[in-house]
Amino acid sequence: MLGVIPGILLAGGFQLNEHGAKPMGLGGAFTAIVNDASAVYWNGAALSYLDGTNLLLGASIIGPSTSFRGVTPAVDKSNMISQTFLPPHFFASHKISDAFSVGLGVSVPFGLGTKWNQNWVGRYLAVETELQTISAPLVVSWAILENLSISVGGSFSFADVTIAQANSQTPFVGDAFITLKGDDKSAFGYNAGIMWKPVKELSIGASFRSEVDYEFEGTATATGADQLVALLPKGNISAKLTTPMNIQGGIGYRVIEQLQLSADFQWVGWSSYDKLAIDFEDPAYDDISRPRDYEDTYAIRFGAEYFFNNQLSFLGGVYFDKIPVKPEYLSPSLPDADRLGFSIGADAMITDNLGICGSYLFIRSAELTVTNSREIYTPYDEGNEGSASRFNGTYNSYANLFSFSFYYKFN
């Protein structure tokens, strides 16, 4: 089995929305129409509409690609080192009574992984950055009426982070290299959902997922010239990170017997991410604080499912995902841009109980040219920030994703 390295920059910021092959095939327009155990993530209230016990297990294969051309006025191209990510997902649901259903799961709601060459022009800003969060939600759904349900739940999460970058040793020759690693073994969040099916053809759903506060503890290590190594930051570090809340509302409509259309609006509270701050326990080393000033953002999602017959359906989706960061704060550790996603997929029941779904998503980021960067990419002396060199240039990104889920219904 391949090592599981979940996490990558796919949605705005470092949120991942690929929790199941079917929602990915539908462009993430799934809140109102979720009909499998992934409701645990998408909308807990939908659990009330699932009979018996349901399992869903799968993973996504993610291959992102980013290039940077600059630094302005130069147009030299640097490519991010290609990596493949395999965030898994697992969900289970069970109907306890006519009124109550429960569900639990494991997935990767936030993550990122970027890696640049150690000698690239932006090495003092980012070489390797990796964040992975693993979240295990537990949800209870209550069917208030036959066509109306609500849910509440909590989630247990853990996360780890690695930030590695080069540090200039000027006026001395060569670079030092600093690696920060930390983790948070327990963080908690909560969620809620509602689902209403006023008529047979129409469903409306909404879900809420809370912010999660992570407090990372870890260590800094540094390598560099023996003569300078005493000055390089090292020792215990701590950092805080709050992942944003999500509010997602959707509508699903069965246009004709064979075709269901869905649309979602997703609001992401990215303003929770205002700075990247790392504190060193040893007061000899300056704490790191880089403003990020993310803003709340949104995504608009559309999906279509075509039912070929009772066993087979085809999926298609498209979405637009708005950039959460002002270009001047953009860092090559987390390239970002307005993104368009196009997806297709197929969902098939192999037996009466076992189904498989596979989907493909292509994400294209708008070309983003930063002209007023606040990121300083060369050594500078404190107080001289005003005349220091800024990381202006042009980013281009795209990604290919494949996702597979197996699901099983115990009747």
Next chain:
Amino acid sequence: MKKILSLILITASIVLLSTSCDEYNELTAPAVNTGSADFTRFVSIGNSLTMAEQSSSVFEASQMYSFGKLIANQVGTNYEQATFSDPGTGGRLEIRSIDLVNGSADIVANSNQGVPTNLTYPAPYNNLGVKGAFLTDVLNARDANSCYTANFGVPNPLFNAVLRGLGTQLELAIAQQPTFVTLWIGNNDILAFATRGGLFPITDVQQFAANYKTILDNLQAVGAQVVMANIPDVKNIPFFKTVGPGIGFSLQQNQLPGMVYQTTSGIGQATVDDLFSLNVLILLTGSSAASLIGDVTGAYYTLNGIPVPAGVNTAFPFGLTAENPWPNNLILDPTEMAIVDQIVAAYNGIINAEATSRGLAVVDIYSILNAIGEPSGIVMNGITFSSDFITGNTYSLDGVHPTTQGYGIVANAFIETINNKYGASIPFIDVATLPGSLIFEGTVPMGKYGIPQIPYGALDRVIF
């Protein structure tokens, strides 16, 4: 069936999209406007500063950032150099240990030597700078044995490496029919005197004027545009500024009023305040002798294998008494400092006069290095550049030659002058993007009082 068809169409269009996604908008760097300056055949004449000496050696990692090469990169023209592999032409100074908190360092000379790496280039080099070249060498030196310092028993093999027996610097410049020439020469004609504590002849001012004129006449005769650079004030470079205040501090700590030194004509005295205020200049070559001040065993002479001069009694405290004074070759006394000032002013007057009468431009390195020599230094691209030894970012470990970023400042000074003179808008170099260049060696103890520990003799070849 129709719907399946449309799904296939959607699939096909997505595949198309994903395969075409590598095709980004073309970006082009802005074209460089060189105005009326013509860099088609760009040649540099000069000395170690043109050759990009750093830390007492000339090596490829520094030469790739020579000011001429940096300018050539900015305007996009060819620029070949006589490069040397690591650690260069010999005696490169490297940091064995450093204490940035208390400000001290141990510096050693690398005993290895590199080899020429561009010997087969079939034409004369664009960069004709030779470490150790005096003004007269531009016209007369053809090899190690015909260079000026050969008259003093120091034949300079770098003339062989750069000129390769093809002619003088001036002849090789002319042979290339240069369209543009940088001329930065004459530094050694006074610096050799200054770095040897006044114990080396100074090039006569009249002869300086005549030679400078001849060089310009010849270059202009082939239609070359020439930009000159003037001669810096030696008082503002770390070679002369670093050790004296350190000695002053150590004397103060030991409650001693000052030091006693040998002059060419007798004995001189410098108070602690004279040392702090740079009224006398203790040379960087005296850094190891500084720790022997007060010694009554003759250690300075025995350790360095120097015969005790007549009239010196090493039983008296070294550097503190007329019987055992601080050696003349390790200090620039007030008389010698005045001579240096006067000669630098005369040379620069000649350079300016020639420029004015010929309508040529001069890069005022003198003023730029003076600004860097001010206590606050200058700020460029977020980095503060001062004349502090090691930490000032400007000067390499020999205390005379710039760091790589320092050469970036020189290149920018040339570019500014060229832009003004020729209506050009050549972009400046972001000096912060140039790499650090002070090189490390290993680990051992440190010097006191902020005086770097440089072995006696390690700086003997800093000029030639």
